[in-house]
Amino acid sequence: MDWVRQLGRWALENMQRWGRSGLFLLSTLAASVLVLRRFELVVQQVFAVGVLTLIIILVSGLFVGMVLGLQGYYTLVDFGAESSLGLVVALSLTRELGPVLTALLFAGRAGSALTAEIGLMKATDQLAAMEMMAVDPVRRVIAPRFLAGFVSMPLLAALFTAVGVWGGNLVGVGLLGVDSGVYWSAMRDGVDVYEDVLNGVIKSLVFGFMVTWIAVFEGYDAVPTSEGVSRATTRTVVNASLVVLALDFILTSLMFE
Amino acid sequence: MSDSKDKQNSSADLVRVSGVRFAFGTRPVYDDLSLSVERGKVTAIMGPSGCGKSTLLNFVGGRLKPDAGSVMVDSVEVPGLGRRGLYQLRKRMGMMFQRSALLTDMNVFDNIAFPIRQNTDLPEPLIRHMVLFKLEMVGLRGARDLMPAELSGGMARRVALARAIALDPMLVMYDEPFTGLDPISMGVIVKLIREVNDALGMTSVVVTHDVKEGCSIADYVYLLAHGTVIGQGTPEELNTSQSPEVRQFMGGLPDGPVGYHYPADEFVSDLFTGA
Numbered sequence A: 001m002d003w004v005r006q007l008g009r010w011a012l013e014n015m016q017r018w019g020r021s022g023l024f025l026l027s028t029l030a031a032s033v034l035v036l037r038r039f040e041l042v043v044q045q046v047f048a049v050g051v052l053t054l055i056i057i058l059v060s061g062l063f064v065g066m067v068l069g070l071q072g073y074y075t076l077v078d079f080g081a082e083s084s085l086g087l088v089v090a091l092s093l094t095r096e097l098g099p100v101l102t103a104l105l106f107a108g109r110a111g112s113a114l115t116a117e118i119g120l121m122k123a124t125d126q127l128a129a130m131e132m133m134a135v136d137p138v139r140r141v142i143a144p145r146f147l148a149g150f151v152s153m154p155l156l157a158a159l160f161t162a163v164g165v166w167g168g169n170l171v172g173v174g175l176l177g178v179d180s181g182v183y184w185s186a187m188r189d190g191v192d193v194y195e196d197v198l199n200g201v202i203k204s205l206v207f208g209f210m211v212t213w214i215a216v217f218e219g220y221d222a223v224p225t226s227e228g229v230s231r232a233t234t235r236t237v238v239n240a241s242l243v244v245l246a247l248d249f250i251l252t253s254l255m256f257e
Numbered sequence B: 001m002s003d004s005k006d007k008q009n010s011s012a013d014l015v016r017v018s019g020v021r022f023a024f025g026t027r028p029v030y031d032d033l034s035l036s037v038e039r040g041k042v043t044a045i046m047g048p049s050g051c052g053k054s055t056l057l058n059f060v061g062g063r064l065k066p067d068a069g070s071v072m073v074d075s076v077e078v079p080g081l082g083r084r085g086l087y088q089l090r091k092r093m094g095m096m097f098q099r100s101a102l103l104t105d106m107n108v109f110d111n112i113a114f115p116i117r118q119n120t121d122l123p124e125p126l127i128r129h130m131v132l133f134k135l136e137m138v139g140l141r142g143a144r145d146l147m148p149a150e151l152s153g154g155m156a157r158r159v160a161l162a163r164a165i166a167l168d169p170m171l172v173m174y175d176e177p178f179t180g181l182d183p184i185s186m187g188v189i190v191k192l193i194r195e196v197n198d199a200l201g202m203t204s205v206v207v208t209h210d211v212k213e214g215c216s217i218a219d220y221v222y223l224l225a226h227g228t229v230i231g232q233g234t235p236e237e238l239n240t241s242q243s244p245e246v247r248q249f250m251g252g253l254p255d256g257p258v259g260y261h262y263p264a265d266e267f268v269s270d271l272f273t274g275a
């Protein structure tokens, strides 16, 4: 009977976490509205997120684009369709790989750092000290980071996509001899602003919201010890990645019928 | 209690705790706690580790609510305050945390300026004056550009003290200000708490389990154990008290009516149940 009790406790604990994270989101959103008036805090955080993630996003984008160029070319050339290489690369990136891989990289790099930072602030009583100084930590610490993550994600995804398209061009045109004009015109003719670009942006906004929410919540909710913070960091990466992949499936099935 | 002094005049008390009952889940911390802190005085709250001293400060700061009883600060009932009222009250309180709790992403100067910048619209030159004045008091004016990670434990304590008094609060609370300090830093902190209290006309609450330092600094002392006040009075009164509980704590004797163990089963039965 022991495992029944454990299962019950596990279920209860998770329900409570869901409840807490929901309430936490509400107060974060309320604080975010107020933080818009102190926008320099948000800009600071966007900058911090950018410093953390920019290099990894650019390098990954480049390699993913190059791989797409190779794989796309070898598949298309069998059908004599290598002229649509530009379109294949661009669509894969704007619709799927740009938003999804950026979100996964973001979760691993910036999300984990956010959780660790907030968790350590809690473990060292910095958040409690702020409360006692009549400063609301949700407004001062959480909301600017949440907004920054939310705002940065589409920008980073756009960068990832742009570099990826360029990487595909590098391989397809530079290495495999696809005509440069054909590569770009196929892309220009085939990519639809609403259907493809806008949907990609919506995806990355949703992912940015979810990943940053998970990251700041896990930090704020961490058990205030070094072990608790390290577990919270792991949970951020795992949960955020799973949520991104699952949501991607749902969003894709809704968007591209 | 023979050594309690008459504290009926409520307007002389800045903090007044009465009939407080509290438990963390199923673990009772207080069953009936009453005490008061007189304006302008340094009051020490002493008791064994884990008896709930930090919890008491959290009641006063409004970070925890007791299950029953009242906590009045400056004639305001703290647990009944809404968010706005609570933040208003906290602007007039300073707290020095056990682990300093300096904000690690800014230097010493900005740490002390933080509560001022967040809570007032004072111009930067004036803030600079206030911060340098506080830093001078704790003898760290030269350390203003250091980051918290570059400070020793004792220096961090002093910075935390300067931050706690940055807004010239009416009430300052110190949570274990003496633990982990060398004798010299300890002496410096003891002297500072007294000086700050008298020079700036504040009221101070010092929570500690350090009997010697607590007595050397306080005008009035409360001894807490098993969820209630077991003794109170001036340090002299407590030192000459006949109560066995008080004498055990003041003398630092391991055996006596004050239990040192966290509640548990009988030791022998625990050993032989083989869980």
Ligand SMILES: Nc1ncnc2c1ncn2[C@@H]1O[C@H](COP(=O)(O)OP(=O)(O)OP(=O)(O)O)[C@@H](O)[C@H]1O
Pocket: B024, B027, B029, B048, B049, B050, B051, B052, B053, B054, B055, B056, B176, B209
């Ligand atoms: N967040 C918490 N959850 C559950 N129990 C807690 C929590 N915080 C404290 N306690 C319990 O409440 C009791 C009082 O804790 P508190 O921190 O107030 O003690 P203290 O008197 O400040 O001790 P010390 O002198 O060691 O700092 C302790 O026995 C502790 O086990």
Ligand SMILES: [Mg+2]
Pocket: B053, B054, B055, B098, B175, B176
């Ligand atoms: Mg304590």
